[in-house]
Amino acid sequence: MDDNTGERYYWEHLGLLHNPDYAARWTRKLLAYREAHILPHDEGRGEAGTLIVTRDDEHGGIDTRAIADLIRDVLTA
Numbered sequence: 001m002d003d004n005t006g007e008r009y010y011w012e013h014l015g016l017l018h019n020p021d022y023a024a025r026w027t028r029k030l031l032a033y034r035e036a037h038i039l040p041h042d043e044g045r046g047e048a049g050t051l052i053v054t055r056d057d058e059h060g061g062i063d064t065r066a067i068a069d070l071i072r073d074v075l076t077a
Contacts, residue, residue, distance in 0.1 A: 008049035
């Protein structure tokens with residue numbers, strides 16, 4: 001939670017989307033977030049919070065610069 005604005009943030013890092021069971025669970029979890037009025041950052045802020053979603057690349061690595069840029073974008077929006 002941002003103490004200055006009261007905005008709540010939720011962060012999900014998706015590391016195994018190549019696994020069909022994991023991907024299906026993520027789909028259900030994303031729906032639950034939306035039903036709770038928590039929207040992904042790229043869809044705008046939800047009434048109950050903003051969901052930050054990061055993903056592994058196709059080789060299982062992460063792009064730390066892209067994640068840093070995303071966080072900066074979220075916090076300055």
